[in-house]
Amino acid sequence: xxxxxxxxxxxxxxxxxxxxxxxxxxxxxxxxxxxxxxxxxxxxxxxxxxxxxxxxxxxxxxxxxxxxxxxxxxxxxxxxxxxxxxxxxxxxxxxxxxxxxxxxxxxxxxxxxxxxxxxxxxxxxxxxxxxxxxxxxxxxxxxxxxxxxxxxxxxxxxxxxxxxxxxxxxxxxxxxxxxxxxxxxxxxxxxxxxxxxxxxxxxxxxxxxxxxxxxxxxxxxxxxxxxxxxxxxxxxxxxxxxxxxxxxxxxxxxxxxxxxxxxxxxxxxxxxxxxxxxxxxxxxxxxxxxxxxxxxxxxxxxxxxxxxxxxxxxxxxxxxxxxxxxxxxxxxxxxxxxxxxxxxxxxxxxxxxxxxxxxxxxxxxxxxxxxxxxxxxxxxxxxxxxxxxxxxxxxxxxxxxxxxxxxxxxxxxxxxxxxxxxxxxxxxxxxxxxxxxxxxxxxxxxxxxxxxxxxxxxxxxxxxxxxxxxxxxxxxxxxxxxxxxxxxxxx
Amino acid sequence: xxxxxxxxxxxxxxxxxxxxxxxxxxxxxxxxxxxxxxxxxxxxxxxxxxxxxxxxxxxxxxxxxxxxxxxxxxxxxxxxxxxxxxxxxxxxxxxxxxxxxxxxxxxxxxxxxxxxxxxxxxxxxxxxxxxxxxxxxxxxxxxxxxxxxxxxxxxxxxxxxx
Numbered sequence: 001x002x003x004x005x006x007x008x009x010x011x012x013x014x015x016x017x018x019x020x021x022x023x024x025x026x027x028x029x030x031x032x033x034x035x036x037x038x039x040x041x042x043x044x045x046x047x048x049x050x051x052x053x054x055x056x057x058x059x060x061x062x063x064x065x066x067x068x069x070x071x072x073x074x075x076x077x078x079x080x081x082x083x084x085x086x087x088x089x090x091x092x093x094x095x096x097x098x099x100x101x102x103x104x105x106x107x108x109x110x111x112x113x114x115x116x117x118x119x120x121x122x123x124x125x126x127x128x129x130x131x132x133x134x135x136x137x138x139x140x141x142x143x144x145x146x147x148x149x150x151x152x153x154x155x156x157x158x159x160x161x162x163x164x165x166x167x168x169x170x171x172x173x174x175x176x177x178x179x180x181x182x183x184x185x186x187x188x189x190x191x192x193x194x195x196x197x198x199x200x201x202x203x204x205x206x207x208x209x210x211x212x213x214x215x216x217x218x219x220x221x222x223x224x225x226x227x228x229x230x231x232x233x234x235x236x237x238x239x240x241x242x243x244x245x246x247x248x249x250x251x252x253x254x255x256x257x258x259x260x261x262x263x264x265x266x267x268x269x270x271x272x273x274x275x276x277x278x279x280x281x282x283x284x285x286x287x288x289x290x291x292x293x294x295x296x297x298x299x300x301x302x303x304x305x306x307x308x309x310x311x312x313x314x315x316x317x318x319x320x321x322x323x324x325x326x327x328x329x330x331x332x333x334x335x336x337x338x339x340x341x342x343x344x345x346x347x348x349x350x351x352x353x354x355x356x357x358x359x360x361x362x363x364x365x366x367x368x369x370x371x372x373x374x375x376x377x378x379x380x381x382x383x384x385x386x387x388x389x390x391x392x393x394x395x396x397x398x399x400x401x402x403x404x405x406x407x408x409x410x411x412x413x414x415x416x417x418x419x420x421x422x423x424x425x426x427x428x429x430x431x432x433x434x435x436x437x438x439x440x441x442x443x444x445x446x447x448x449x450x451x452x453x454x455x456x457x458x459x460x461x462x463x464x465x466x467x468x469x470x471x472x473x474x475x476x477x478x479x480x481x482x483x484x485x486x487x488x489x490x491x
Numbered sequence: 492x493x494x495x496x497x498x499x500x501x502x503x504x505x506x507x508x509x510x511x512x513x514x515x516x517x518x519x520x521x522x523x524x525x526x527x528x529x530x531x532x533x534x535x536x537x538x539x540x541x542x543x544x545x546x547x548x549x550x551x552x553x554x555x556x557x558x559x560x561x562x563x564x565x566x567x568x569x570x571x572x573x574x575x576x577x578x579x580x581x582x583x584x585x586x587x588x589x590x591x592x593x594x595x596x597x598x599x600x601x602x603x604x605x606x607x608x609x610x611x612x613x614x615x616x617x618x619x620x621x622x623x624x625x626x627x628x629x630x631x632x633x634x635x636x637x638x639x640x641x642x643x644x645x646x647x648x649x650x651x652x653x
Contacts, residue, residue: 348501461531
């Protein structure tokens with residue numbers, strides 16, 4: 001049994017884990033850096049421990065510092081949250097050696113899935129479909145052409161040493177293959193001093209579908225259905241939902257079964273997510289496996305009614321899935337959509353917007369869940385991810401969930417840093433989103449409206465009435481109005 | 492007495508004229524150059540220092556020379572850049588920083604004669620530049636900052652003498 005749980009993370013996920021612990025009667029330890037000293041997650045925990053400077057490498061990412069915190073607070077288990085140390089093998093190993101429970105998978109699983117090449121090989125061995133391609137050992141143009149034909153056009157030619165889109169070519173037909181290959185090799189040679197390339201099937205207009213899985217110590221693995229995470233900006237998920245809209249029931253069943261197969265094949269323990277890319281033709285491929293609780297886990301919790309953190313705790317304590325399920329099957333009912341509220345300016349290239357939150361108020365309405373990490377007075381610092389909160393709307397139908405989430409976003413007030421709330425609302429109100437027509441190019445292809453002229457005029461009229469009201473009431477009006485003696489022009 | 496306010500929202504500037512009456516106001520859109528009348532008939536309730544609310548759920552906050560307003564499901568942040576008053580007699584002497592920021596440029600030196608409206612210095616805050624202008628024809632008595640200096644809200648940048 002876990003008595004004291006140390007949460008090696010910060011912000012909303014620390015608070016979210018604390019909620020479950022409080023309910024289960026488990027003592028919580030928050031760790032914090034200088035920048036987070038006064039954060040809600042520190043105040044809310046039963047115990048707090050100062051880790052180090054704001055720089056993540058000197059606090060949240062420092063294995064020795066976190067281990068010291070575990071020792072000194074007498075914690076018997078650690079939840080890593082997501083990010084930071086959640087997928088660091090050495091951290092999981094160090095805890096195992098110290099006899100501390102790690103609320104994550106076995107170190108070997110973390111290690112294997114963190115390696116793109118090894119995990120791909122393991123999945124091929126397990127019979128899980130991976131994006132068809134070559135391994136980079138073959139550079140002969142005739143062999144590569146044959147491979148391309150086997151994969152089927154369009155194919156991508158990618159530089160082995162590549163990155164950032166350099167040395168990448170999309171080839172639509174056999175005729176153009178050889179000339180594209182030559183130019184890709186030349187580009188790769190010029191850019192990286194290494195002409196080697198590999199091939200990969202090009203999946204057009206793909207959807208990003210992932211499956212929540214859980215494994216127990218007896219080797220049993222089950223799935224908790226899928227999440228649709230196609231709405232992404234620069235490969236960062238923005239909107240996530242469950243169930244995935246317009247997904248053929250047979251295909252959905254197949255994807256979930258393959259996810260279970262993938263996790264079973266490596267003897268996976270605890271909570272994990274198997275990510276797939278789904279093509280327009282219905283073919284789907286393994287992308288990667290995340291060996292942790294994910295940011296978007298609340299949508300799964302809402303539609304299955306399962307507290308994933310509680311399950312992580314119970315499974316780490318040795319309970320089996322059979323005991324947790326007590327004979328009943330996991331069901332998916334209703335619909336949930338999550339939006340990530342960021343301190344960033346959608347109208348200024350999404351630049352992070354830091355500073356003090358002068359006022360924050362989140363909706364407390366039915367069918368809406370808010371996992372927030374900030375409050376009035378919180379400081380949004382440049383050290384960490386600018387996510388302020390996750391707002392999740394749910395309902396019996398997708399349309400209900402969508403409307404509830406829009407209403408929730410309209411009732412989300414953050415004064416100080418600029419947020420993407422209007423942008424999120426713009427996505428949810430887009431006709432193609434409403435229809436459930438999503439793919440990973442959604443945000444590049446569709447113009448998202450962040451509000452109309454009318455709203456601005458309305459705001460200005462209200463500012464005018466506010467200034468008028470203050471002018472009438474204040475004894476000396478100038479005392480009441482912000483900066484004094486500025487730009488005053490005598491006429 | 493007519494009172495004009497300069498409001499900035501993102502990179503747009505608006506001039507708000509509250510007029511002489513109680514609920515009449517007009518707005519100059521800097522992009523179109525047109526005055527437009529606005530209905531300023533909302534009655535705000537003061538909740539606590541600086542915090543206001545409307546029955547329709549709108550809320551507003553005055554803080555550090557900024558007006559935050561959340562209305563119709565959207566948050567706005569207006570910078571109260573300054574005001575122009577039609578009937579003030581007080582001579583402008585101290586030029587202060589409207590908010591915490593960084594001095595980008597100082598365009599005058601001690602002893603310079605300046606014209607009304609001339610830019611004296613530029614302060615940057617929240618990624619935006621604010622030009623501090625002379626309120627009247629005058630002479631620079633003292634310059635208290637240099638480019639690159641960090642300044643607090645209301646910190647004196649320079650002093651003018653009529």
